[in-house]
Amino acid sequence: MSKIERFEEIQAWQKARLLVKEVYSISNTGGFVKDFGLRDQIRRAAVSIMLNIAEGFARKTNKEFIQYLVIAHGSAAEVQAALYVAFDQEYLSEAEFDKLYGSADNTSKMVLGFINYLRKAQ
Template sequence: MSRIERFEDIKSWQLAKALVKNIYELTGQASFSKDYSLRDQIQRAAVSIMSNIAEGFERGSKKDFVNFLYIARGSCAEVRSLLYVAFELGYINEDKFKEALQQTEEIAKAIFGFIRYLKSNTL
């Protein structure tokens, strides 16, 4: 693994950034227009993933970073759960649901792999 100098270099942050874009596009659809609560919650949870990765990295300690990565992973699970709600309510179609769900699974795996790496190595 090459040296990470900025949080923008972290693969899981990059994946989370793409998810945020996707979530904002999905929630910008007319089907979400009146469900402000769900729309805002899923947007905040998606942004929380990338924000916690960034904040943890900038803390400067491996222990803090790992803790923030666990929080980011929890936010990823929150997005995944909220996607089920959006799908069940008919706000998103099955293809968009599966695509976003796959993104959250990929991010969760990347974060967990990074946590394992950090626990066994130094930055």
Template sequence: MHRFKDLEVWKKSRLFCSEIYSITSKFPETEKFGLTNQLRRAAVSIPSNIAEGSSRHSNKDFIRFLQMTLGSAYEIETQLLIAYDLKFINQKELDSLLKNLDSIIKMTSKFKSTLQ
């Protein structure tokens, strides 16, 4: 069992979640139940899956939750690109968010490989 609060990837993903909430607060009101909701739910699922997986008693179970974490990260990447296409975010915002997301993906992948 791992202490999720000590995991750097959990800390970083929690901060990333706050970034997503901040950026989506500027989206059009018509997207409240669309892209805004989708991005926020996917962002929340990243640190949540890490926390839930850390409570499992086997590495195999934890790996499964880390895989879900990666799935949410790639979902966010797609949604951010769509938000950019729709001009809800600019290039600078997109680049910054994708850089942070890429770091989370790499950290998660590396951590997952250490558990195998």
């Protein structure tokens, strides 16, 4: 694996960025528009994934980076839980839920894979 020079090169960050775009897009429609609390929470959780990957990378040690990736992984689970709330409130169709949940799950798996890689490198 070549050395990563910038956090933007991290595939998990790229995937998280796409998830944020999807979350912002869907939360600008339907019932989400009026549910300010849920809309804000799911957006902050999605953004947290990106921000924690970037901040952890900037720490320059694997130990600290892993800590931030663990937080990012938790934020991905928070997005998934919020999606259930949105689905149960009928803000999302089943297809929209499945698509977003899958994106969050893929992001989560990429973050977890990166954590495992860094732990082995220690």
